[in-house]
Amino acid sequence: GAVVSQHPSRVICKSGTSVKIECRSLDFQATTMFWYRQFPKQSLMLMATSNEGSKATYEQGVEKDKFLINHASLTLSTLTVTSAHPEDSSFYICSAPSSGGATDTQYFGPGTRLTVL
Amino acid sequence: AQSVTQPDIHITVSEGASLELRCNYSYGATPYLFWYVQSPGQGLQLLLKYFSGDTLVQGIKGFEAEFKRSQSSFNLRKPSVHWSDAAEYFCAVGAGGTSYGKLTFGQGTILTVHP
Numbered sequence: 367g368a369v370v371s372q373h374p375s376r377v378i379c380k381s382g383t384s385v386k387i388e389c390r391s392l393d394f395q396a397t398t399m400f401w402y403r404q405f406p407k408q409s410l411m412l413m414a415t416s417n418e419g420s421k422a423t424y425e426q427g428v429e430k431d432k433f434l435i436n437h438a439s440l441t442l443s444t445l446t447v448t449s450a451h452p453e454d455s456s457f458y459i460c461s462a463p464s465s466g467g468a469t470d471t472q473y474f475g476p477g478t479r480l481t482v483l
Numbered sequence: 484a485q486s487v488t489q490p491d492i493h494i495t496v497s498e499g500a501s502l503e504l505r506c507n508y509s510y511g512a513t514p515y516l517f518w519y520v521q522s523p524g525q526g527l528q529l530l531l532k533y534f535s536g537d538t539l540v541q542g543i544k545g546f547e548a549e550f551k552r553s554q555s556s557f558n559l560r561k562p563s564v565h566w567s568d569a570a571e572y573f574c575a576v577g578a579g580g581t582s583y584g585k586l587t588f589g590q591g592t593i594l595t596v597h598p
Contacts, residue, residue: 400585472586475526477526
């Protein structure tokens with residue numbers, strides 16, 4: 367099946383620094399990708415939709431200036447957590463549909479564990 | 484707004500026993516329904532999905548789920564659980580139209596399998 371990768375898998379940073387997380391579709395093109403965050407022992411919450419060639423759309427309550435999303439190509443979306451604070455520590459997961467249809471399967475990356483000290 | 488409820492946070496079964504994980508959803512139209520499994524260090528893996536047609540859906544690893552519109556449920560079942568099935572399971576509902584691809588997940592059910 368289709369593969370989505372994320373890099374890094376784990377990152378630890380100091381409070382106030384910015385962290386970039388990459389999401390790549392390895393064997394298919396994705397004009398749209400999705401970013402989720404998962405707090406410990408909780409479910410995945412959709413943060414934003416990443417659109418190739420245009421601005422990302424953010425879910426209600428998600429700060430777009432805090433979580434910068436860039437969809438630079440048909441296989442790469444990046445999430446930058448700016449001026450990270452301990453409350454941003456979480457598991458960040460991206461997903462991409464395998465093609466453009468409404469019933470397509472979403473393929474998920476393995477996730478990135480962010481710890482802000 | 485759509486929502487998903489998985490009433491059981493943690494379920495423990497013996498290897499070889501049958502399994503049913505519950506999922507109830509709330510959605511105004513015909514939902515797209517999914518079951519995913521998440522193992523430590525691995526990404527979410529799709530077990531099965533329902534979009535339309537036969538309400539009993541077969542998935543990978545011997546799992547199946549039944550869509551019951553009258554009960555707003557999409558419960559996951561397996562007749563005989565294997566130790567390797569221990570993981571966390573998420574039910575999700577997806578929207579169509581301009582919101583396609585956006586998934587709303589349930590809280591997850593952790594499955595423990597005793598030998």
